[in-house]
Amino acid sequence: MQNKIFKAIYVTILAAVSNLAMASSQLPPKQIEWSFDGIFGYFDKTAIQRGFKVYKEVCQTCHSLKYTSYLDLKKIGFSKDEIKAIASESQVDAAPNEEEVVKKRPAEITDMFVPAYPNEQAARSANNGALPPDLSLIVKARPDGANYLYSILTGYSNHPHANVVIDPGMYYNPYFANQQIAMPPPLSQGLVTYDNNESPSIEQMSKDLVHFLHWTAEPEMEARKLMGIKVLLYLIAFTAIFYIAKKRIWKNVK
Amino acid sequence: MSGKMGKIVEWIDYRLPIFSFLKHLGEYRTPKNLSYMWSFGSIAGIALVIQIITGLFLAMHYSPNADKAFQSVEYIMRNVNYGWLIRYIHAVGASMFFVAVYAHIARGMYYGSYKSPREMVWFMGIFIFLLMMATAFMGYVLPWGQMSFWGATVITSLFSAIPVIGETIVQWLWGGFAVGDATLNRFFVLHYLFPFVIVAVVIIHIIALHIHGSNNPTGVEVKTKKDTVPFHPYYTIKDFVGFGAFFLIFAYFVFYQPNYLGHPDNYIEANPMVTPEHIVPEWYFLPFYAMLRAIPDKLGGVMTMLASILILFLLPWLDSSKVKSGRYRPVFKVCFWIFIGNVMLLGYIGGKPPEGIYVILGQFSTFYYFTHFLLILPLLGKYEKTLEIPKSISDDYAK
Ligand code: HEM
Numbered sequence: 001m002q003n004k005i006f007k008a009i010y011v012t013i014l015a016a017v018s019n020l021a022m023a024s025s026q027l028p029p030k031q032i033e034w035s036f037d038g039i040f041g042y043f044d045k046t047a048i049q050r051g052f053k054v055y056k057e058v059c060q061t062c063h064s065l066k067y068t069s070y071l072d073l074k075k076i077g078f079s080k081d082e083i084k085a086i087a088s089e090s091q092v093d094a095a096p097n098e099e100e101v102v103k104k105r106p107a108e109i110t111d112m113f114v115p116a117y118p119n120e121q122a123a124r125s126a127n128n129g130a131l132p133p134d135l136s137l138i139v140k141a142r143p144d145g146a147n148y149l150y151s152i153l154t155g156y157s158n159h160p161h162a163n164v165v166i167d168p169g170m171y172y173n174p175y176f177a178n179q180q181i182a183m184p185p186p187l188s189q190g191l192v193t194y195d196n197n198e199s200p201s202i203e204q205m206s207k208d209l210v211h212f213l214h215w216t217a218e219p220e221m222e223a224r225k226l227m228g229i230k231v232l233l234y235l236i237a238f239t240a241i242f243y244i245a246k247k248r249i250w251k252n253v254k
Numbered sequence: 255m256s257g258k259m260g261k262i263v264e265w266i267d268y269r270l271p272i273f274s275f276l277k278h279l280g281e282y283r284t285p286k287n288l289s290y291m292w293s294f295g296s297i298a299g300i301a302l303v304i305q306i307i308t309g310l311f312l313a314m315h316y317s318p319n320a321d322k323a324f325q326s327v328e329y330i331m332r333n334v335n336y337g338w339l340i341r342y343i344h345a346v347g348a349s350m351f352f353v354a355v356y357a358h359i360a361r362g363m364y365y366g367s368y369k370s371p372r373e374m375v376w377f378m379g380i381f382i383f384l385l386m387m388a389t390a391f392m393g394y395v396l397p398w399g400q401m402s403f404w405g406a407t408v409i410t411s412l413f414s415a416i417p418v419i420g421e422t423i424v425q426w427l428w429g430g431f432a433v434g435d436a437t438l439n440r441f442f443v444l445h446y447l448f449p450f451v452i453v454a455v456v457i458i459h460i461i462a463l464h465i466h467g468s469n470n471p472t473g474v475e476v477k478t479k480k481d482t483v484p485f486h487p488y489y490t491i492k493d494f495v496g497f498g499a500f501f502l503i504f505a506y507f508v509f510y511q512p513n514y515l516g517h518p519d520n521y522i523e524a525n526p527m528v529t530p531e532h533i534v535p536e537w538y539f540l541p542f543y544a545m546l547r548a549i550p551d552k553l554g555g556v557m558t559m560l561a562s563i564l565i566l567f568l569l570p571w572l573d574s575s576k577v578k579s580g581r582y583r584p585v586f587k588v589c590f591w592i593f594i595g596n597v598m599l600l601g602y603i604g605g606k607p608p609e610g611i612y613v614i615l616g617q618f619s620t621f622y623y624f625t626h627f628l629l630i631l632p633l634l635g636k637y638e639k640t641l642e643i644p645k646s647i648s649d650d651y652a653k
Contacts, residue, residue, distance in 0.1 A: 137328075137522075220331070224339070228506075232505055242491060243495050246494075253286055254652070
């Protein structure tokens with residue numbers, strides 16, 4: 001009887017341990033310090049702008065950004081004319097004309113970012129059946145999202161761990177679930193040209209992309225954290241004053 | 255009051271005693287020895303008001319339509335003035351509401367507040383708790399993310415465990431053959447309605463409370479006026495200190511960790527074709543979720559989960575000790591903290607996949623949960639040697 005109980009305990013512990021080992025087959029994200037972390041976190045606008053450039057030139061061919069409009073770019077420092085020029089590079093359906101024919105027109109600043117594919121089927125068939133997800137919220141939609149995104153983008157390697165079998169059409173990336181991802185390595189050294197001195201290394205581009213996609217995920221972050229400081233200070237004063245008042249009022253209760 | 259005004263007041267009060275009611279509020283007396291643990295009642299009340307107000311503003315922009323719900327929440331977050339603030343207050347507020355209510359319940363359990371003559375207060379409280387759970391569950395479905403959808407699917411499917419009519423009930427809940435547009439619509443309507451039902455039950459809860467007044471840390475009933483102070487200003491001011499501390503924690507989460515208590519998967523739009531790896535409910539449901547999964551049989555699991563809450567109704571009889579307050583019950587005190595620790599352990603297990611050690615641990619913890627109520631409390635009532643209780647509240651306060 002006792003033996004049986006011990007065996008049961010042993011088996012469950014073993015299961016738990018192997019379970020842990022399985023889970024850790026996907027590496028935990030690399031930890032980077034971001035300007036947007038912490039109570040005083042802020043948007044690094046130049047990094048966001050560079051990130052936008054990489055997104056536009058590289059990621060946009062596969063990934064949509066459907067909750068961001070061209071006009072939003074104003075908030076990261078683009079001028080109206082620049083935004084107009086950026087928007088007009090993409091085509092959208094115009095309103096039907098008198099013969100009910102739908103023609104194309106250049107996108108305007110009030111349009112949302114134009115997706116690469118008209119629908120899910122088109123996106124899948126262009127990507128070996130895999131679906132490139134919308135990136136607007138990706139930083140919020142993954143645990144430790146910013147670090148995760150950075151790790152995915154910089155985590156490709158040609159040398160899979162010995163016991164990982166890479167399926168056809170997949171790429172080894174130890175930071176992704178099951179260590180293999182259907183997205184071909186999107187970045188390579190010098191893929192885009194940066195206006196300033198920043199060198200377009202994979203690490204730098206990835207960081208800039210994280211800044212950009214963090215902004216698309218929570219564009220309110222800076223306003224939120226600023227307001228938070230004021231609210232917390234107010235509440236500290238509020239609590240202290242009421243605490244003192246409470247002490248005074250209760251002084252005579254014996 | 256005199257003259258014309260007095261006459262009018264008298265006329266109204268004779269027909270509708272609102273002025274007598276205000277007088278009651280002004281004169282209402284409370285034991286003078288209440289600790290800050292007694293703040294959680296009014297804190298829960300304020301949390302309810304905050305949910306209703308922020309919910310109202312969300313509902314002005316939210317669209318309860320399977321194709322639009324997710325998008326409308328993002329619209330609120332991005333394009334409605336201070337929409338992010340309203341939504342984050344509402345989402346974090348639900349968690350804070352549960353924090354307050356759990357503290358409030360634990361306070362009641364430690365000090366024996368459920369005992370005579372406050373059983374009805376306790377029962378109304380359990381009804382509020384059940385309604386809150388239903389409200390929060392349906393609210394979590396509204397943003398129509400992956401966890402919304404799959405959480406709704408898992409929890410509503412539980413009803414299929416009911417013999418014979420189970421399947422029919424589930425389809426009736428769904429308004430179709432799967433969680434979908436019809437489900438979302440009715441959940442929105444009910445999520446809007448239930449908080450007002452909660453308000454009604456809260457009023458009854460407080461009426462019942464005001465009949466015999468608050469319990470207190472000694473568990474000794476009020477004997478003379480000397481044992482009490484007027485609620486106002488003594489406890490209004492003390493409650494405000496509690497509000498301040500509560501709002502500080504609340505604000506920290508709203509402004510700096512607004513998504514910490516949620517699940518990242520809920521920022522992925524609901525997709526009936528893709529099942530998330532682990533479907534986990536909100537943290538405040540985890541202990542009950544653990545008990546649900548502890549029993550290998552579906553019906554058994556559902557019954558166990560239900561029983562874990564309904565057993566609270568029997569608490570006034572299961573705990574037969576003559577001494578109310580845990581302060582004077584040395585063994586009970588220890589058992590109480592073990593019980594709290596066990597509930598937390600259940601919460602931890604509820605968040606883990608039901609595999610390996612967590613299965614056994616979950617079963618053991620569930621077993622212990624019921625043991626506390628069904629075995630330990632009755633035995634303690636019979637055999638525990640309690641300490642001497644003070645003669646009166648004032649006696650204790652003077653020390
Ligand atoms: C007992 C009080 C209430 C609780 C515990 C509660 C809880 C919740 C929760 C947990 C959510 C999901 C939040 C998220 O993750 O986005 C939610 C969403 C929502 N609630 Fe409530 N709620 C309450 C009262 C109300 C009331 C009174 C209304 C309407 C007047 C309301 C309207 C909404 C709306 C429109 C949403 C969807 C928007 C969103 O998800 O942010 N709620 N609620």
